[in-house]
Amino acid sequence: MREPENMTQVVLATLNAKYIHTSLALRCLKAYSGHEFDIDIAEYTIKDPAMNIVADLFARNPDVVGFSCYIWNIEETITVIDMLRKIKPSLRIVLGGPEVSYDTEFWMQRLPQVDFIVVGEGEETFHHMLTELRDTQKFHMVFGLAYRKRRPDGTVEVVVNPPRPKLDLATLPSPHRFAEDVPRLASRVVYFETSRGCPFSCQFCLSSIEVGVRYFDMERTKSDITYLIDSGAKLIKFVDRTFNIKRDYALEIFHFLIENHRGCVFQFEITADIMRPEVLDYLAEHAPPGIFRFEIGVQSTNDPTNEEVQRRQNFAKLTRTVTKVKESGKIDQHLDLIAGLPLENYDTFRKTFNDVFELRPEELQLGFLKMLRGTGMRRDADKHGYIYMDRAPYEILGNDILPFSDIVRIKRVEDVLEKYWNAHRMDHALLYLVEKAFPSAFDFFQQFGDFWESRGWQKIGHQLEDLFSRLWAFLSEVHTVRAAEAGLGWEPDLALGLMKLDYFLGHNYKPRKVWWDFTMDKQAWNGWMQRLAERPDEVSDVFAALGLSEKELHKHAVIERLPFDLKGYLKNGVLSRESETLLIVVYGGGRDEGASAKPFMLKLTPVDAGLPS
DSSP, rough: OOOOOOOOEEEEEEEEESSSSOOHHHHHHHHHHTTEEEEEEEEEESSOOOHHHHHHHHOOOOSSEEEEOTTTTTTHHHHHHHHHHHHOOTTTEESSTTTTTHHHHHHHHHHOOOEEEOOOOHHHHHHHHHHHTTTTTOGOOOOEEEEEETTSSOOOEEEEOOOOOOOOOGOOOOOSOOOOGGGGGGEEEEEEEEEEESOOOOTTTGGGGBBBEOOOHHHHHHHHHHHHTTTTEEEEEEEETTTTTTHHHHHHHHHHHHOOTTEEEEEEOOOOOGOOOHHHHHHHHHHOTTTTTEEEEEEOHHHHHHTTTTTOOOOOHHHHHHHHHHHHSSEEEEEEEEETTOOOOOHHHHHHHHHHOOOOSSEEEEEBBBBTSSHHHHHHGGTTOOOOSSSSTTTTTOOSOOHHHHHHHHHHHHHHHIIIIIITTHHHOOOOOOOOISHHHHHHHHHHHHHHHHHGGGOOOOOHHHHHHHHHHHHIIHHHHHHHHOOOOOOOHHHHHHHHHHHHHOOSSSOOOOOOOHHHHSHHHHHHHHHHHOOGTTTHHHHHOOOOOOHHHHHHHEEEEEEEOOHHHHHOOOOOOOSEEEEEEEEGGSSTTTSOOEEEEEEOOOGGSSOOO
């Protein structure tokens, strides 16, 4: 135990997962105590070299450093702490955050270089701790604090004080009014809370531990949001565990954001099966496209699994909500799954995946169960034979019905799901493949993921064209035979045509090369370019209005023949071979380099089978 000393400079630090992220926790602590103590905020990322972080903290010459700890940064934070303790033995080191708020005595024993741990909500506890550091050193008076006490015989014991009662949110100052944050608001994610707590009891989630939901004052919430928008914020992510638990509260905030968004985007975690129809109707009618994003935790559609983890979910109602939101075309939806929950084996997870993919979310996040400290799942891990990582992120390695070999296979699904579906690099082709070429969406991602790994592609990088060529290698080399054997009625040239469409639309600039064998000979290509320049009205009035010369077409456009009626497909989703299409994609509208690709199409007649007439 280090001897007391005068404490003047405090630095609150954390290692964010990415540079664009910001720490709400640190700002809450500074807002509560900054009027009385000299507090700086120092944010880094888990990718920053530890030496760089330590050097920066050392240069700030703090007396106290507090670190906000999560499963994604705890091990990197420990490396920094080890170095800090060696170069500045007098430094007071404090930890807080969800990762150290449970099994607190374990952390104090594992990390002797740490002086204090703030448990749970930190504003009052951290302030009280700083006051005792400055004044009387009576740490036994600080509820919610773990500390080291030196006995008369010289030994040191760890003391974990009783927890602090829940805070009155009305007493907390705003964490969003720091002038030093303003220059970076437009380039960072702003995290925002309108409530604390969760009404549900899902045993894999830390939020289940705190019973009840508390709300911040509505007028303060509106005032803070207005300030952030006025100051240039572009993305505000609400961290409320169930934003829509109170219909009137959610509806009032939705209305306020619609009236005042000014281009800012807002992301919410919602529980879809309790979303009221009148709220959905209001959003469908009034929400501007693109300003709201919904994150929906489905996790599993297996009823025994949900019952086992005390998760209440009505998938039929969830489906209605997701479908109605999607049909409105106003709000992107991010749906989450967790592989490895109890009573869910490989086959039932396949069904869960397919149930959710059938909803066609804009993003489908496939994660793996983590045995978080403090959760019921970790406490009862032996019941289902779980084995898991000893260190964060505590991800499972298997259980009694989902062995490690199955987890590895599902991880291949996750890999190609991220690269292809969630990245939206070839939506037209993927929808055709999962609907026509494979027994299910899961089977497509699994078989492709297995093929990807068999080729060793997980060990090397990729360019955009590589993603297309590798998918086509899988389809042409492996799947064509499998599909024929299984009696699947897919047509490879249709898939190839859709992949070409997606490839051209995925560029802002005219691509320098294509990944397929371009079979149109030069004479035919020149003939089409001449015809398009001379008779642009055959394509459309919009295309004709571009007024592109043949030279400009050569410079700014690409063309390709597709073996189906593209216009009909885009209109009704049906691929018809009754006619072919000449696809014309113009980049930059023909003149503004860098503008997005604009697709046009010319329906080809049988006469067009030869050279253009």
